Amino acid sequence: MPPEKNRMAGLWDREVGRLPPKNFASSIMASQDFVHSLNIQKRLRKHRGCVNTLSFNADGRLLLSGSDDRTIALWKWEEAVPTFAFHTGHSNNVLHAQFMHLSDDRSIVSCAADGEVRHSKIQEGGRVITDELVELEFAVHKLAVEPGSPHTFYCCCEDSSVWLFDLRGKDAVELFKCGAADHFSGENVELFAIAIDPRKPCFFAVAGSDEYARIYDTRKICLDGSSRFGRPTEHFCPPHLIGENKDGITGLAFSQTSELLASYSYDNIYLFSTEHGLHFNNIEVGERLLMDETEGACNINTAPLPFCRDKLPVPQTFKGHRNIHTIKGVNFLGPNCDYVTSGSDCGHIFIWRKKDGELIRVMKGDKRIVNCVEQHPSGTAVASSGIENDIKIWEPGECENPSISHIEEVEISMWESSSSDYDAFFNDYDYMVDSDDILYHDDDDTSEDSSDDDEYGDNSDKRSSDGDSSAKEDSDGDNSSKDMSDGC
Template structure:
């Protein structure tokens, strides 16, 4: 019998019936072997613009993607074939798309840079009926589906508004607008980039945007007309009152921890004890700050506990998500401006891998609900499927994503200590020369600009992937964070 606690011991226990298959699979997905064994095995190619959103269905049999080409694709990812492509009717980039739970994968919600939230119903035979649920004047960046509900979801928009939707009667309600904390005399509402629902308590909704605070709300107060403040705020002590950062991605763990990806800083893991209200910090009350904003900050920096941070990636050029990996949220994963997928160990923040996943920028990283499979997407027009094993050489020989020098263009001198974890060989296998990196970095994804546009039924299905005129650079305009550069 193999030594107890080893991977071989787990295999032996599974083979003799002492370890159930699901428990064995979970133990593998939680192991460092899982992280170290990942390689690109498939590329899903159908979109004609940046892929801004990806998500698996509850069983993991389908992968949903949405793009700047204004379509969503349901993928049979194991065969690397689209099962269905749907024109959403959005007039601009699709920024987020989600399956609704318990809908037999026939109910999808989307939001876009045109300010619209749309509802897609897939009928027998593959016909898609698309309805507009709400239209606002500003981009709607993210949706959050209520766990276990086939009807209820939330949206967060660039005008600071948080909406709640109930598909049973196609009802929509603006719950509240998130205001700025430190008035600059220009804006009174916050640009929102992320929204997430606590899986343990669907009434607890977190939002974040163009300042340094994660806000946690109890939506029952708003549903009953009590328009109060957030029940909690989270922010690393060193960023309080700086008002020079934003948060592009949020994720809840199974135990209620909150991951927040800062646009000019690191990723942080917040637990209950990091809450500013929990620590008697009165957010936005100027007398706390003495003779000037931030004057009393050192006092609170000493008193407030520091959250776990995850360091090494860059998140300035686009709106990036953040996610947990592993059956027990054992790891943290994010894309980066340098085109890598970063994976850290959650318990201590150690960087485990930095895997080359895009010629330019990776924005999304999602894990399969039960298998050792991860999907990623970004500025390129395809979706990469990662699984254990060496990279398939045919997957490395990208078309528009050939080897270049961009992978280090966003790295600072302070990041030199992580370069050993960079998997350059995924895009540049040994013996392959680097082409002119400067020229490649300026390439666009609009390879189809000269193609004729075909008429499409906004409530129908497109079979050829042609979704009309493309935006420059393959899209990404509404998700661009370069205004502060």
């Protein structure tokens, strides 16, 4: 049956009550028709800096965003209005923020380029109480909230540390520093990504400035200092990158079946499963493995290492995007993680079919760079953000100016364009946030041009997700907030 007839049959089944709405949405999102029908339907505008983090709440009613302007906004995204916004107390760019589970969406944790991890509690009447949980010397890029827990979450930091937090006692415990035991130089690994396996929440992955995605088992945590918890239970790495230690990983994401996506800087995205594990293939990552390997034909009797690259299974590869200038995430789309998606330095969103790695859609999502792509937990909406100050909501349907790009055109424009264009852009980038005056106003933002095709004007904010910022806030404690609509 042609795809259009399948879709019409699904509509009929839904209308007559044979197909529940949630199942209907799932069947639509699993189809390639869904991917090809996505267009920008809404733009959410209030931030005054790059939007570095997006997260839907559990039922998908609210969208959480954090920005270089050091604020967090809660959006009724279907109406394209911010229902609540507040200053986090961070003194530098907010890099990640998430709702804590089972908190009625009033408990939010955030991390930033200032090295702080903060907990914000939204009170009745719109008052926000913000506590600093830890202050480190380097940027904290990513948080991972334990599934189903209103209290426990993790973070990873540029100083290679991984921390565990329990909000019941405001405890912050440094679990380990990544890389000291298995990096040939003896240096630690700067960490940019952390993700918890939703199927097996006792396992989480971290990755950063080297080539390995490491898996850890939380059941080995021992807080008395006697644990060897800092040793990974598994390492993942594409065979051709083992021992290269070049550019590292910027984003991680687990599927519902414990597959792990890793987005490599200056390289591709790879999908790892159990059989790709180095330990699974009897390879121990250590000093000898990284330093002694020599090129040449592999002979089991003469090879200097107990493995050969061409004997290892090669993970599914997703090619075409560009990941150089910012810390980009990577994600799955579809009810069964049917697709893989990522932003790109060329300002496009890329969507691949997971089962074979075929690139099936490229969409213009930003004038410069797309960093975040997040799927609604149960509906057919996708949110994206990047260097621009707004958030795009993608849904099936037509729009006045479809953001569709032909794959061939994108590849030509991206790979033939000079890298000096990007370098010049970032050399001129203004990382400073000069005043709290730029936060939120009730009037419309008339300075923002909604056209995707115009170049940046003089009023455009140019702030990187990794930039510096203005001076630190005078104090912690209560932070003023502005109720933008009817409150949270």
